[in-house]
Amino acid sequence: MAGDDVVRNKQVILKNYVTGGLPKESDMEVRESSILLKLPEGTRDAILLKNLYLSCDPYMRNRMKKAETSSYVDSFQTGSPIIGYGVAKVLDSTHPDFKNGDLVWGITGWEEYSLIIAPDRLFKIQHTDVPLSYYTGLLGMAGMTAYAGFYEVCSPKKGEYVYISAASGAVGQLVGQFAKLLGCYVVGSAGSKEKVELLKNKFGFDAAFNYKEEPDLDAALKRYFPDGIDIYFENVGGKMLDAVLLNMRIHGRIAACGMISQYNNEQPEAVHNLMHIVAKRVRMEGFLVGDFYHLYPKFLEMVIPCIKEGKITYVEDIAEGLESAPAALIGLFTGRNVGKQLVVLSHD
């Protein structure tokens, strides 16, 4: 092995588990290590990746906790790089499905280079005539989440009343656009004037409101949905869910995608209005995108033409450099990001 094949490899390390409250930048650390830019002899089914983009996703908060039965994901390892979705280029491969120069998206490390043995969730990128960064969101996990959640879980019908919380986020902005394409009436909520404007002017929602300016969420929903809500795409939980339950229509559906308002709470917030699930015969269904990746080719078939024809648009919030990754991740929980939050490591 030639010594000049060893390069610096900056990594974002989880220093300690985060028990309650918002994660802090000091819970993570950017550390320099080094890596040989070639797979060691005899390493089978492995690939060496140069990471180009990293995705910041709310579910990652749950991996920063020490594992408990309630979590749907394993904990990160403290002292090791954070793991998440990203876009990367294959530098070396002994895996039959990947070869040098391939572009891939899927699970990688928060570091400049990652050596991955037996990759579990990594997809070869076929369409490169769209922005590569889209594979951290629109064409990646968030896009599949919106697609599966809306079409497979919500059972949507033309003309139905659709409400989306965290609507300008990586998933919400797409759900709204899918619902508009189907001919639904779509209202979204978000946490700033700027985001509300995006929803109305960029994503074509019928209406949008800033939930932080609504002292009475029930009253706000009644204003936007005087006849009630058929479909609620749930990204938030807590008080918002409680207000929505008061406004569901008969045989309404709630797709529970996540509950970001709850991730940093020591104790989960109370929900009081579940009796409305009986009264209105509501179906509330939790789902995880991991159960739906078999639909990925079908999803691309639908969404790539929509992107090219300008029927689907996507707003990204791009942080520059690995050093900015911890703050970008934390910003999700205070709503600092506008659109899909990602980090660019290399424009290569």
Place this chain on the structure above:
Amino acid sequence: MAGDDVVRNKQVILKNYVTGGLPKESDMEVRESSILLKLPEGTRDAILLKNLYLSCDPYMRNRMKKAETSSYVDSFQTGSPIIGYGVAKVLDSTHPDFKNGDLVWGITGWEEYSLIIAPDRLFKIQHTDVPLSYYTGLLGMAGMTAYAGFYEVCSPKKGEYVYISAASGAVGQLVGQFAKLLGCYVVGSAGSKEKVELLKNKFGFDAAFNYKEEPDLDAALKRYFPDGIDIYFENVGGKMLDAVLLNMRIHGRIAACGMISQYNNEQPEAVHNLMHIVAKRVRMEGFLVGDFYHLYPKFLEMVIPCIKEGKITYVEDIAEGLESAPAALIGLFTGRNVGKQLVVLSHD
């Protein structure tokens, strides 16, 4: 009209709406009025019923409140007889579907005789070789609720782990027996030693426990379901639902039939663990039997042979006489009844 056709008609009147807490006997009043035992000339689409059995059902608590948006039923009229399911004999009819002497079950009044115009939910009894009282429960609304809730909402599979709260009640005892017939592992909870014995020895549940003796419901469920719960048939709500959410298996289902623990609360009890719906991809679905009556013939086809072959049994708690009806109804909310609570008015 001959004067001797006018007879006494005792009625249970709702005196006032019950806002919070348990209803009291003094919220109702047994009053004597009189009725002509013949339909008035020219009354079309009407029937005159002699009521034989009345059914006491938890949902009636919601009709004793003043109407609000949260309720799935209309309020009773104060000053008028309570309305509910019952079994009756047709004394006179100008309705094309019913004739004198027919036995019927469905919505009638809490009184000795009822004059019903354009009956909305009244079924002619075809099978009379089973106890007539069964049409207040097993072969009536409760039976259809158990059937539709279990087979249509729970999507049950052989070998699955099924948990039923309020398991010895009108609905629960049937759900458990249906689940056993399908080859599920079935555990029920109830509020007394006597009921727990019934579940195990009479209804063939695999196990049962007294929830009042369990200071930690989560721990109790973990004891009975070390591998978790596939199906929860929800009759209770509140703390029980919260504990169940901690113990659901991946892709588990919760059929929300009612939440009896909540009906007498001024404020509904908090549920904290909804995030588990996402984590475990749980489907929670509210349902009302009214959406499923088209399946009634199919239900009878399945259940009548089961009754005759002794594969389905049913425990009734029978109160004698209209005067006992208010106490029988109230007893549902303190768990005084053992099995299906009904009131017999006439053995005719």
